[in-house]
Amino acid sequence: DAKTTQPPSMDCAEGRAANLPCNHSTISGNEYVYWYRQIHSQGPQYIIHGLKNNETNEMASLIITEDRKSSTLILPHATLRDTAVYYCIVRVASNSGYALNFGKGTSLLVTP
Amino acid sequence: GAGVSQSPSNKVTEKGKDVELRCDPISGHTALYWYRQSLGQGLEFLIYFQGNSAPDKSGLPSDRFSAERTGGSVSTLTIQRTQQEDSAVYLCASSSRVGDQPQHFGDGTRLSIL
Numbered sequence: 366d367a368k369t370t371q372p373p374s375m376d377c378a379e380g381r382a383a384n385l386p387c388n389h390s391t392i393s394g395n396e397y398v399y400w401y402r403q404i405h406s407q408g409p410q411y412i413i414h415g416l417k418n419n420e421t422n423e424m425a426s427l428i429i430t431e432d433r434k435s436s437t438l439i440l441p442h443a444t445l446r447d448t449a450v451y452y453c454i455v456r457v458a459s460n461s462g463y464a465l466n467f468g469k470g471t472s473l474l475v476t477p
Numbered sequence: 478g479a480g481v482s483q484s485p486s487n488k489v490t491e492k493g494k495d496v497e498l499r500c501d502p503i504s505g506h507t508a509l510y511w512y513r514q515s516l517g518q519g520l521e522f523l524i525y526f527q528g529n530s531a532p533d534k535s536g537l538p539s540d541r542f543s544a545e546r547t548g549g550s551v552s553t554l555t556i557q558r559t560q561q562e563d564s565a566v567y568l569c570a571s572s573s574r575v576g577d578q579p580q581h582f583g584d585g586t587r588l589s590i591l
Contacts, residue, residue: 397577408481408568408582409520416577458577464510464522464536465570465580 369453374472377447383440385471387453390434396457398429400438401467402449409452409467412438443475479503481583483569489589492561498554498586502571509552510572510580511544513565520568526552556588564590 370388377383389398399414413420413427415436420427426439440447452470456463482501490496502509511523522536526546537543541559546552556563566587570580 399579406584408570408584411579411581414577414579464512464525464533465520466522467520469519 369455369468371451371453371468371471373469374474376474376476377440377443379445379475379477380442383443383447383473383475385438385440385451385453385473386435387438388435389453389455392433392455393457396455398427398433398436399454399456399465400425400427401452401454401465402447403452403470404446404449410449412451443473445475445477447473448475449473481569481571481581483567483583483586485586486584487587487589489591490559491591493558495555495557496559496588498556498567498588500552500554500569500571500583502550502552502569503573503581506571506573506581507549508572508574508580509546510570511552511554512568512570514568514585515565523554523567559588559590561590564588 397414397416400412401409403409413422413425415427415429429436450470450472452467454465481503484499507528509526512520514520524537524544525533541557544554566585568582568585570582572578572580
């Protein structure tokens with residue numbers, strides 16, 4: 366799987382958009398970008414994933430650059446409950462199954 | 478709908494004892510994964526089941542660790558002769574099929590070895 370690079374920490378004011386970047390410059394054409402988050406004492410929570418096109422769901426939006434070497438997860442109106450560690454993961458969609466490599470992620474602190 | 482369920486949520490045991498951890502995946506999910514997360518660390522892959530295929534055990538740290546999945550649903554992770562370094566949160570995940578479908582996680586079992 367391609368390696369990802371994320372800033373170790375970020376702050377965001379409550380109610381503002383949180384934009385979390387991820388670099389994956391060695392991504393291959395068949396690798397997807399996944400985002401998860403982990404709130405203290407809970408298991409990782411799936412947020413969103415995409416291959417080439419931008420994606421949006423009820424939780425967030427995923428913007429993938431045209432060359433696919435980086436992406437941004439956008440939480441449009443951050444709340445205090447969005448404080449968590451956010452993980453950007455790149456992996457192949459394989460019928461053989463694939464373990465996820467979570468790395469260190471970005472610790473997002475949403476402040477009042 | 479119901480998510481991945483793990484039990485017990487917490488387990489404290491003495492060094493040298495055997496422990497069993499249980500995972501109930503989301504109904505209909507054919508793939509099941511076990512990970513562990515030591516304090517302040519990232520997730521470490523342990524083992525993966527897909528349908529009736531032989532499991533991928535490449536992440537198991539020693540032969541004290543084993544797992545089974547009965548009837549293609551519930552899975553148990555067994556740790557024999559526990560050691561203090563086995564203390565961690567053990568997380569289970571399932572997915573509806575392989576390919577691009579995401580894994581969904583339970584909240585884990587926090588295992589403490591005294």
